[in-house]
Amino acid sequence: MTLSNHQIKYRNPWIAMAWSTLFPGFGQIYNRDYLPAVLFLVSEFLINVMANLNIGIYHAFNGDYGKSLSVLDFQWLLFYPCIYGFSIWQAYRYAIDNNTNLPIDENTKRASIKNAGVYIGLVVGMTLGTIWWTFMGNPIINGLVGGGIGAIIGFSIEALFNWFLIGIGPQE
Secondary structure (H helix, E strand, O other), X not given: OOXXXXXOOOOOHHHHHHHHHHOOOHHHHHOOXXXXXXXXXXXXXXXXXXXXXXXXXXXXHOXXXXXXXXXXXXXXXXXXXXXXXXXXXXXXXXXXXXXXXXXXXOOOOOXXXXXXXXXXXXXXXXXXHHHOOOOOOOHHHHHHHHHHHHHHHHHHHHHXXXXXXXXXXXXX
């Protein structure tokens, strides 16, 4: 079965990534990739319920961090950064792969394949921040700060790798 040109439309990878950042699976819906979207939505809901994440967030926002830590099930909570990061990466990559099947048009802005280090760093940083870092006493803030630090480190490592080993400069 071949697809006609009206069935394949340009999808901005950054918008797909932004939708998946808001909620795992929304970027896949934007890309019209429905099977992974349903899998991400169901897995996010399952992890959220089994880890008691909303109850933990409720107690953390009310300042009761000890209660927040006691209600969370960390064995389930560890899956959340993985699903979250992979959903963002998959939506971004699918949009890029979808755009390569489009006919070449000078007016279509194409995104290059980059930022794998950012996503890997985001997931690793969120996991480390949630589990091992206790400098703020709140696993949610620790996960967000750890994810940001991990994303910066991943971006830096990828940029250095591209610059020194592959020869791609920072402006390319």
